[in-house]
Amino acid sequence: MGNAVSEPAAIKTVEASLLDRLRAITGDGGVLTGPDVSSRYPGYFMDKIEAAAIVRPRTTEQVAEVIAACNAARQPVVVQGGMSGWVRATQTNADEIVLSLERMNTIEQIDPVNRTAMVQAGVILQTLQEAIEPLALSFALDLGGRGSCQLGGNAATNAGGLRVVRYGMMREQVLGLEAVLADGRIVSSMNQMIKNNAGYDLKQLFIGSEGTLGVITRLVLRLRESPVSSNTALVSASSFDQLSRLLRHCDGAFGGLLSAFELIDNSFYRVNTAEGRHTAPLAADKPFYAIVEALGSDQERDAELFERVLGEASELGLFDDAILARSERDRTAIWAIREDLEFVVRDFQPFYAFDVSLPVGDMAGYMEDVAARLRARWPDGRIAFLGHVGDGNLHVAIGAGGDDDRHAVEGCVYEPLRQCGGSVSAEHGIGLEKKPWLSISRSAEEQALMIDIKRLLDPNNILNPGKIFDRLPVAPRAA
Numbered sequence: 061m062g063n064a065v066s067e068p069a070a071i072k073t074v075e076a077s078l079l080d081r082l083r084a085i086t087g088d089g090g091v092l093t094g095p096d097v098s099s100r101y102p103g104y105f106m107d108k109i110e111a112a113a114i115v116r117p118r119t120t121e122q123v124a125e126v127i128a129a130c131n132a133a134r135q136p137v138v139v140q141g142g143m144s145g146w147v148r149a150t151q152t153n154a155d156e157i158v159l160s161l162e163r164m165n166t167i168e169q170i171d172p173v174n175r176t177a178m179v180q181a182g183v184i185l186q187t188l189q190e191a192i193e194p195l196a197l198s199f200a201l202d203l204g205g206r207g208s209c210q211l212g213g214n215a216a217t218n219a220g221g222l223r224v225v226r227y228g229m230m231r232e233q234v235l236g237l238e239a240v241l242a243d244g245r246i247v248s249s250m251n252q253m254i255k256n257n258a259g260y261d262l263k264q265l266f267i268g269s270e271g272t273l274g275v276i277t278r279l280v281l282r283l284r285e286s287p288v289s290s291n292t293a294l295v296s297a298s299s300f301d302q303l304s305r306l307l308r309h310c311d312g313a314f315g316g317l318l319s320a321f322e323l324i325d326n327s328f329y330r331v332n333t334a335e336g337r338h339t340a341p342l343a344a345d346k347p348f349y350a351i352v353e354a355l356g357s358d359q360e361r362d363a364e365l366f367e368r369v370l371g372e373a374s375e376l377g378l379f380d381d382a383i384l385a386r387s388e389r390d391r392t393a394i395w396a397i398r399e400d401l402e403f404v405v406r407d408f409q410p411f412y413a414f415d416v417s418l419p420v421g422d423m424a425g426y427m428e429d430v431a432a433r434l435r436a437r438w439p440d441g442r443i444a445f446l447g448h449v450g451d452g453n454l455h456v457a458i459g460a461g462g463d464d465d466r467h468a469v470e471g472c473v474y475e476p477l478r479q480c481g482g483s484v485s486a487e488h489g490i491g492l493e494k495k496p497w498l499s500i501s502r503s504a505e506e507q508a509l510m511i512d513i514k515r516l517l518d519p520n521n522i523l524n525p526g527k528i529f530d531r532l533p534v535a536p537r538a539a
């Protein structure tokens with residue numbers, strides 16, 4: 061069947077000649093339209109996908125040709141990775157084209173001597189984790205969306221996750237990166253060394269840029285030796301102050317082995333340990349819980365150290381009660397209480413999720429302030445805090461108000477960040493969701509410089525337009 065007959069109505073907004081050109085570049089199955097677009101998985105918090113077409117290149121060169129053609133036609137392009145993001149950064153309009161990295165999913169090389177992996181950007185995080193496990197190597201980034209998020213998406217969002225306290229964010233795991241600029245130029249910066257101060261570190265521009273400055277096509281990633289030992293405990297505490305002192309105590313006494321320090325508040329703990337859900341290893345009567353985990357290289361020695369350090373912490377009154385995982389099964393059961401989001405999404409309706417960061421010393425006051433603001437407006441509102449406290453990162457889950465109350469609920473969470481210099485986005489990015497609140501965390505000068513960089517790299521504003529900032533005006537296309 062010819063193109064003109066099979067195109068759906070939305071296609072009219074995109075030049076048919078451009079779609080033909082994109083088909084020629086990407087070959088068989090490279091361009092999806094119509095029901096193949098609308099029936100696709102829409103992303104974590106979106107209810108449908110609208111786009112004129114989904115373009116699925118296989119190589120960097122194809123990406124470059126696609127982007128150059130779109131740039132020449134002033135055609136907006138939204139890059140989609142694994143669609144696991146939480147801030148609607150991959151949302152599209154009917155007149156936009158999606159560039160999906162799903163067919164760029166090759167692990168090109170694993171180098172056990174240099175401890176690096178060279179990958180195409182569409183490789184799923186879990187696929188890499190599983191590929192390197194038999195080599196006794198591990199990748200430091202780990203997060204709940206591991207089965208769907210792509211390494212390119214992890215870089216584009218500078219993902220954080222569960223082990224930042226030990227290894228840092230995605231930024232620290234990327235040694236080299238290749239990107240296609242808005243005019244189709246390929247900037248290959250596939251550095252393999254930890255140290256390289258030869259001028260500007262250009263890869264950092266693209267990391268965390270949410271698809272607005274270029275398309276990340278390939279990556280060189282830093283690998284680590286797989287930990288041999290893991291020791292995990294769940295503790296309960298009567299105050300947040302106890303936990304912040306426990307964090308310092310463990311970080312110092314574990315000698316660099318502390319790999320996770322995850323907060324669960326009473327509200328979240330109760331949701332996930334309610335009858336018929338996960339088993340509660342500790343009584344649900346304390347305001348705070350934390351998962352403490354140390355990863356190391358000697359099971360016997362590390363287990364002894366772990367128990368001794370927690371024993372000292374108990375004597376110092378840094379927690380009320382604790383349970384140690386004695387098997388992998390225990391460990392999985394403890395982590396499930398933190399990682400399972402299904403029940404909170406079901407119980408808290410309408411469900412709102414937030415990801416903020418602030419100094420650990422301000423967290424107790426912040427949580428009280430947010431809860432007070434929420435209850436003042438919605439006395440029956442539900443609220444729960446959890447998160448990567450070791451990194452100053454809190455996730456806030458809220459079930460309050462109606463569908464039209466999003467902005468007011470957001471105000472309860474974001475406004476208190478002004479006083480403590482916190483960030484409206486610890487790890488999920490800005491996307492569309494957090495645009496109205498960016499000025500809480502970035503000065504006018506910082507935002508102006510970001511826009512200057514965007515204009516320099518994408519003067520026609522074709523890459524993910526309208527995300528992070530409102531759509532920028534562009535010069536009209538020459539006749």
Ligand SMILES: Cc1cc2nc3c(=O)[nH]c(=O)nc-3n(C[C@H](O)[C@H](O)[C@H](O)COP(=O)(O)OP(=O)(O)OC[C@H]3O[C@@H](n4cnc5c(N)ncnc54)[C@H](O)[C@@H]3O)c2cc1C
Binds near residue numbers: 271
């Ligand atoms: C259960 C669950 C738990 C999660 N936990 C965490 C967590 O602990 N920490 C955390 O940081 N995140 C977490 N996330 C969010 C999400 O997994 C991350 O933001 C992830 O890095 C997004 O990757 P993705 O491939 O799904 O990107 P997408 O959602 O597809 O895209 C995100 C952004 O990146 C851009 N993008 C994607 N690929 C590219 C590319 N190749 N080149 C240029 N731009 C690109 C998109 O345009 C968009 O702006 C979680 C998600 C889920 C579902």
